[in-house]
Amino acid sequence: EVQLVQSGTEVKKPGESLEISCEVSGYSFTNYWIAWVRQMPGKGLEWLGLVYPGDSDTRYSPSSQGRVTMSVDRSSGTAYLQWSSLKAADTALYFCARVNMLTGHYFDYWGQGTVVTVSS
Amino acid sequence: SSELTQDPPVSVALGQTVRISCQGASLRSYYANWYQQKPGQAPILVIYDKMKRPSGIPDRFSASGSGDTASLTIAGAQADDEATYYCNSRDSSDNLYVFGPGTEVTVL
Numbered sequence: 001e002v003q004l005v006q007s008g009t010e011v012k013k014p015g016e017s018l019e020i021s022c023e024v025s026g027y028s029f030t031n032y033w034i035a036w037v038r039q040m041p042g043k044g045l046e047w048l049g050l051v052y053p054g055d056s057d058t059r060y061s062p063s064s065q066g067r068v069t070m071s072v073d074r075s076s077g078t079a080y081l082q083w084s085s086l087k088a089a090d091t092a093l094y095f096c097a098r099v100n101m102l103t104g105h106y107f108d109y110w111g112q113g114t115v116v117t118v119s120s
Numbered sequence: 121s122s123e124l125t126q127d128p129p130v131s132v133a134l135g136q137t138v139r140i141s142c143q144g145a146s147l148r149s150y151y152a153n154w155y156q157q158k159p160g161q162a163p164i165l166v167i168y169d170k171m172k173r174p175s176g177i178p179d180r181f182s183a184s185g186s187g188d189t190a191s192l193t194i195a196g197a198q199a200d201d202e203a204t205y206y207c208n209s210r211d212s213s214d215n216l217y218v219f220g221p222g223t224e225v226t227v228l
Binding site for chain 1: 222
């Protein structure tokens, strides 16, 4: 069974750093891109970027470029989303999702989400 | 980057059929996918590659599309179908993937 399990709720202050995780199981981690998707309070879904566990290649959306870093640990089957200096505007629910590119491109399995709250 | 637009909130009587749409230039080049999201939960893929249904998704969910428009149909809506539905596709700009704003479906 494919599963993506994300780390727990985070409450941080502006300027602090943060790393959230997404541990996968049930498939070969290095064969599928992992996407990160943001959902700001009361809003819709927004794609932030991709990371390919096979070689750590990344693609960022224009809005997330320079704001976040995506990485993986192949030994543990875990993908990470990192901030070096959080802002209040980073407050959101963050999802990781497996990207299936066998035919079209779609997000076929999702993590349960990680709530990040940034407040002074 | 391209944008996807979706219908405003809709309501459907229990057991009736509802069709929601998604429109955008990216749909002329790439397949539409549809996701169901209930409050506080992760999205679930209900349709991929314009009209394919993942295993475990009821056959009351179907989809179609032509040109720059894609549609999701729920035939015989159930109370459990009450959710927000997002369309998404690839995009040819630097923003590789785009989501629509979502359509909230209420089952009466």
